Amino acid sequence: MRNPLNLKAPAAALAASLALLAACQSTETKQETTATTVPAETSKTDSAAGPKFLSQPLVKDIYTADPSAHVFDGKIYIYPSHDIETGMPENDKGDHFAMNDYHILSMDSVGGPVTDHGVALAVKDIPWAGRQLWAPDAAFKNGTYYLYFPVKDKQDVFRIGVATSKTPAGPFKAEATPIAGSFSIDPAVFTDTDGKSYMYFGGLWGGQLQRWQKGTYDANAPEKEPSGDVPALSARVGQLSADMKHFDGPVQDVKILDEAGKPLLASDTKRRFFEGSWMHKYNGKYYFSYSTGDTHLLVYAVGDKPTGPFTYKGVIMEPVQGWTTHHSIIEVKGKWYIFYHDTQLSGKTWLRNIKVTELKRKADGSIETIVP
Template structure:
């Protein structure tokens, strides 16, 4: 989802309408492979830019706008699968129609802080047979000699589904399957392969991501502003399903992930500082599963831990304070013994719909707790 001004204190109705604008966006299509020469800053101290503002890290690329980075370490190299923000010139509205992303660029680098290569367009919306509009935050996976690109896009009926495209190269080009994944829904696919080789997809985002419209198990767009639970009701959790051997379909029904407080109760819908909003990511550390996610209208990255990839997960705290801009969306990856978080803000444009991806080191306490980051 795109970044917007911090409005946590604003009335909830206003926040709801503004958040529908929040969705992963893009910038004009670029087909040539290019190399950026600006290394990522990963120093502990924030550094000022030309305006005097201080940022913990600098944008990985500056010639296109990128957001929602899903990072992976494939064959000794870091690959980043972001959404690609563009200036559409369309007026803003509650449906987020001006976030009309059309393609994906894939970035790569040998090491954090090194040169970043933009490999050009890896998948274009015109090459997805079932797609209607709005290519939002993707993710990727590798298995059995094939790379898989998972993407959310609205179908011809304006309902978000998850699609999959394949390639023999981590940078594409990717060829999309003719239909969306059966049983898929909403946005923000995040794919996690466990140490036993089983692979799972996490997905979902409320408000503009439509997840609240699936509360009954079937899509219902008849009363979109009334379908989010009341503040005193249990919050809507992300969804998860194990992928089949072909990595193109689910091997089981999609189920809801429960995020609990320390007393074992599901977080409430009105608990905006802790409840799930969008952008789930899964990683494993010392046999513990870490579900990390964005709280959306309060702009935190939070984490919860569990003993199973299905959950339930117990809320542990915030690990990143709000970035500049409305949305925050991330991924976490281990590279040569160190852990890094890839995220975005609006340093380059100062516009909520034109973001830039960044990276910084993720540090832990002796007990595995995630250290708080001030971006």
Template sequence: MLRNLFTLRRPALLLALPTLLAACQSQPAQQQAATGAAAPGAKADSTGKKYLAQPLVRDIYTADPSAHVFNGKIYIYPSHDFEAGVPENDNGDHFAMRDYHVLSLDSIGGKVTDHGVALDTKDIPWAGRQLWAPDVAFKNGTYYLYFPLKDKQDVFRIGVATSPSPTGPFKAEAAPIAGSFSIDPAVFADTDGKTYMYFGGLWGGQLQRWVTGKYNAAAPDKKPDGNGPAVGARVAVLSPDMKHFAGPVKEITILDSLGKPLLASDSKHRFFEGGWLHKYQGKYYFSYSTGDTHLLVYAVGTSPYGPFTYKGVIMKPVEGWTTHHSIIEFKGKWYIFYHDTQLSGKTWLRNVKVTELKRNPDGSIVTITP
């Protein structure tokens, strides 16, 4: 785009310059760089100055990365951001994603491959709008893609699509999972063979509309506040066929250091969205975003159902409003995948990154300052 400037006469150049510059800033663009990954974490350049982990891909916008290791390789299932032209608002209508791409890499710092569209809204029978953060699980020779999507009544439900390949394409079931609601599904397979789904998100994620167990369309689209108990994420065990809930949906309780449930007003500690579960040395680590305070934090428990006791901050605020992550172990090290807005500077046009996750001898996580 910029080289087009030099073909314009000066009057035309002055008139066209704002439009041309805006176009350059709003596109991830192949002009910026080829798809590829940089080594994780802060490094030093030739002057010794520090710089941050770099976007894993630059030719499309990606966010909410759910990373997994399948067959010795890392696969990433992100949201696919794009400029939909929807006005920005508190409900997140401008996050108008409509398909998913799958990314893969053989090593941290190695080449990232974009496998193209794995699932599109037009191929989901019950679709309304907004394909938000997904996750994937593998069982019985099949890959299961779990995705939040507003149905035709504009209520977020969680659907499932299947494929024999980790890269898709995925075929969606005819209806969402019965009893599912809200956003941000994250699936955890325990060592006993049971598989759990964690989900939920406040505000635009509609979780506050389900506090009674039934959908309340009249509930305001805002985060709960006050001295009442915080609204917790939800968890349900999945059926052997991975397409249904095999038990009741339960609310997760997060406790403070004194063993008391966190309050709704405790915005630096309570759950907001983007839950993830991993297991380390026999303990369950439930990590999540605090939303409007922009932290990634974690709590630890002895059961996949909780309760979990708050332990600390994993990552301080990134550039951009939202924060969303996943955590995996790969070749003896732990890594956190996350996103920020380095490429665009816009909260709805994000880019995924990865950096190493380090722990203290007692298992506590070392805070990352991006």
């Protein structure tokens, strides 16, 4: 997820983003924990002379990405990454995505004012963490809210941790150790109608998934995934234990098949898994969606069980402005929405902003492609 498209904002937008960045960096040093509310954005365009976008950023005073949205207690809560400017050069390992903490956002309805509840968890509060808090997710069970997060440990290996809170807005307290058997990035937790919960995770290149093919971390493995006509690497899925803090058994590959029932190949870069898993259920079917990474698409596959296998079905969203693309899908009051990000505010791949737009389906349950 590491080479930008070099999409450049107009000069005016860049100037505005620099001013915004200065303000953003100033507020980041304060580590605020109080909630602030910003009005909803209603305009669908920047200006008559500027570029047009499908939707507007949900917040503009900080940079946010990778939005995991949920409805808790009748309110929408969003668990995004918190992008910051570090001055690190871009590389394929994603070192320039050097996030230090999470802010949790909420709103009563899509299109309504957004509340920033401040810092919910920071690297310094995680006993085993080294650096880089990447895309998180959240879940609720047992009267407790769980925040799942990937962060590099002190040996610079990505693991997945869990933190808990009695409120969906946090703050969250991290467990002393990462989840046993976890690795790589982008945890996404889905709880089925039978009460069982599953975690989907994994990401290629900087996400290190390709270094776990022998069951343990291989520091000498290639930086990128296999190529050619070999089966593509895929996400992992594991059922969570009753306490939501462990895996209930071994994790397994998420099998994504083509229309002929064969595994997608590494060379099939517009369909194979790269990162950014999400799961939702619709009319009894399980929709596993994800990013294709270096081809910049959000796509989906459908299965009959939460653990798969899943058959590839199509594109959810065409490429956004910026290199990365990451999403979540939820139902709110009978309508479906996709939360996503682009780089409208900054024009920089590592300084993103989250957005939301309606997700529409055809009569057969297939998802209509969105052009952002």
